[in-house]
Each structure stands twice: as structure tokens, then as C-alpha cells.
Amino acid sequence: MRILIRTSKWAIWARRLGSVAVPLVVISVLLHRLRLMTSDLFLVAAAVAGAMALLAVLVSMVALARLWQTGDRGWGKALWGLAFGLICLLPYAWYGALALRYPAVTDIATTDRGPMPLVFEPGTAAMPPPKLLSRSEMALVFPNVETRTYPLGLAQTFVLAHRLVDENGWDIKLERDPATGAAVGQINAQIVTLPGWREEVVIRVTGDLANSAVDMRSASLNALHDFGSNGQRIEAFLSALDDAVTTLLRDNPNANRPVEAEPESATDVEAPAE
Template sequence: MRILIRTSKWAIWAQRLGRLAVPLLVLPIGLHHLGFIDSPSFSIAALIAGALALLAILVALLALMRLWYSGDQGWGRALMGLFLGLVCLLPFSYYGYLAWRYPPVTDIATTAWGELPLLFLPDTRAMPAPQLISADDQARIFPNATTRRYPLDPAQLFSMAERLVAERGWDVRLRYAPGENGPDGRLNARITTLAGWREEVVIRVSPDPQGAAIDMRSASINAVHDFGSNGLRISEFMVALDGEVTTLLRDNPNANQPQPADEDAAPEVEDAGG
């Protein structure tokens, strides 16, 4: 007599839920990154995918316990559901750690925010208010996010900053070289993170008694928490600029001599929308 061994329904459902959670997480990320859905819709979709992934894990664990005692088939299905659920929860674990590590802030600047205006401000009527931190907290959490002063001509420093922006692939939306629209140079650039969050960077190069000074602002668009991205972005950029200036002055002792301004250059302004 042939004995039939059943396949656990719990294991089948664990696999189904795990397989469903993957596209429900990946698809909104892709659509959000490409700008086809807005941030609130993306957040809702991501939470649904996370809840489904958690459900897949719970069902898979229950299926594994039942399989241990019943002897039914379905170990592979249950383990697959468990694996897919855990993979889908990895991004939530990562951002959960960042939320614990960094305060809920969405706007970081090395100087007064009003001195570094953002291009997307006219579109902020429906956006949450920016989350700010005190100067003391900023200095403690992001010690490298500070104004830099170098013995360089403003045009030289602006050129170096512009090159670093290009290396990072930031989308420049507004550009004034020093002397084109006043003594200060300015760059506004848009950044899209891997998850699709939009952020804007403002860089200002101004004359200084030591040569030139550079300030920077990084702000999130339509977000309630940046998970440390803005402060880390400014810190990384400034440290990279420190290295570039140090190398330049070491290899070219006369690099801090004033450079002639390009008086014929015109300001380049791109559409800030989108």
C-alpha cells in the first residue's frame, strides 16, 4: 500500500507570501527612483511590502515547526519563504539602524540656512516642515560639516568644488561662478538616492581674508527623516575637498595666487522642476 505524504499548506503559503513581497518592494523602489510615484505613495507601498515580508517569515517559521512534527513535505518551500521574507526586511533593518543612529533631521547647513537658498522652495506648500538640529548637535554628530577656508582664489576653489560635484554625478540645476552674479559663486544640484528620495545641495564659494571660503547645505525634499544622508554628504564632500586642496598646494606652491576672473561667462540656470 502506497503512503501519500502531504505538502504542508503553511509551507506553500510561506513561499507564496515571500515571492509576492519581493516585487511589492522592488517595484515601488524603481518607480520612486524614476519619479513615477510620489514619496507618500512610495512610503505606503514599502510599508505594505514590509508587512507582507514579516507575515511570510511568521508563516514560514510556523510551517517549519509543523513540518518537524508532522513529517509532511514542504521544507524547501518553507525555507524559501523564510529566506525571501528576510531579504525583503533587510532594507527596513538598515534604515531602522540609521533612524536610531541619527536624529530626525532633513536639512543640514554649514552656515545660516537663509544664506544658501534652495530651488525647490516654491514647491514646498504641501511638504512637511524641515526638521532641523541645533548647532551643538550638528557639531557633535557631523563634526566635518563645517565651513572651510583655504588660501586659494575663489575661482580656483569654485572650480575644484565643481569638479567634485561632477565626479559624484549630481544634477546641477543652477550655476554662478564667482563674480558672475556678485562676489560669491553658487551651485545648486539635485540628488536622487537609491531608494528614490530627492535631495538638494547648495554650495557657495565666497571671498575670504585667507583667500576663499566654502559653505554647503544639503536638504531632503518631501521627507520627515534623512537617515543621516545630508550630514554625511556634507562631511564627505568637505573631507574630499580638504584632500584636493592639500594635494594642490603641496604639488603647486604657487597655486594660491589670484586667478583672472572670466568676465564674459554668463550664468547657467536650468529648470528646477521635476
């Protein structure tokens, strides 16, 4: 007599739900990064994908418990559903931890934002009002977000800042080079985060031939929370700029001295009339 062992329907549904959650997460992120999906739709898609992943985990747990009691088949399906669900929930857990660690802010700057306007692109003109931090909150959460001053000329500092922007792979949207005679150097560049959110940085360099000051702004476009990315970006960039300036001055002790006009040679000086 042949005994048939049935496959648990809970296990079947666990794997189905997990298999649906994975492409929902991946496709929604790809469409958002490629700008084929608006941010509003992305939030809805991300919520649906997260709910599907959570449901897959819950159904998998029920399936495993029932399999242990009944002896039915379907352990592999239940475990696959559990694995798919947990993998999909990892990004939600990560960003949830960041949301608990960092306050809900979308715009960070070292100084007044007036001289550092953003370059809006089509679709970003209707940005929600920025969420800002007070000066005391800024000092507590991002203590290194401060204006930098260097004993280095404006043009040289701008070159170092531009080099760091290129190394980071940021997409430059606006550039004002002080080498062309401008009294201020400025770079506006855009960054795309992993989930596809657009963020913009503004780097402003002021000074003269011997000294310079660097201010920076980083803001999220059409986002409700930056999860600390803007403040971390400014701190990392300015720290790298500190190192670059220090290295330049160490290797070139005369780099901070303004170039003086060479004196005329004796042959170029007209002889006095007799």
C-alpha cells in the same frame, strides 16, 4: 500499499507570501525613483511590502516547526518563503538601525541657510517644515560640518568644488560661476537616494583673489527623516575638497598668489617729449 505524504499548507503560503513581498519592494522603489509614484504612496507601498515580508517570515517559521513534527512535504517551499521574507526585511533593518543612530533631521548646513536657498521643482513647493539640529547637536553628531576657509582664490576653489560635484554625479540645477564676474560662486545640485528620495545640496564659495570660504547645505525634499545622509554627504564632500585644495597647493606652491598685471615693456613706454 502506497502512502501519500501531503504538502504542508503553511509551507505553500510561506512561499506565496515571500514571492509577493519581493516584487512589492522592488516595484515600489523603482516607481518612486522614476517619479511614477508620489512619496506618500511610496510610504504606504513600503509599509505593505514590509508587512508582507514579515508575515512571510512568521508563516515560514510556523511551517518549519510543523514540518519537523508532522514529517509533511514542503521544506523547500518554507525555506524559500523564509529567504524571500528575510531579504525583503534587510532594507527595513538597515534604515531602522540608521534611524536609531541619527536624529530625525532633514536639513543640515554649515552656516545660515538664508544665502543658500533651495531650487524647488514642481511637486516640492509644499515641502514639510525642515527638521533642524541645534549647534550643540550638530557638533555632537556631525563634528566636521563646518565652514571651510582656504588660502586659495575664489575662482580656483570654485573649480575644485565643481569638479567634485561632477565626480559625484550630482544633477546640477543652478550654477553661478565667479569666473563670469560674480562675487560669489554657487552650485545647486540634486541627488536621488537608493529608495528614490530627492535631496538637494547647495555649495557656496565666497572670497577674493587670494582667499576663499566654502559653505554647504544639504536638505531632503518631502522626507520625514534623512537617516544621516545629509550630514554624511556634507562631511564627505568637504573632506574631499580639503584633500583637493591641499594637493593643489602642494603641487603648485604659487597657486594661492593672485595674478598681478605684467609691467609694461620699455618699448611700450612713450619717450618724454624733448
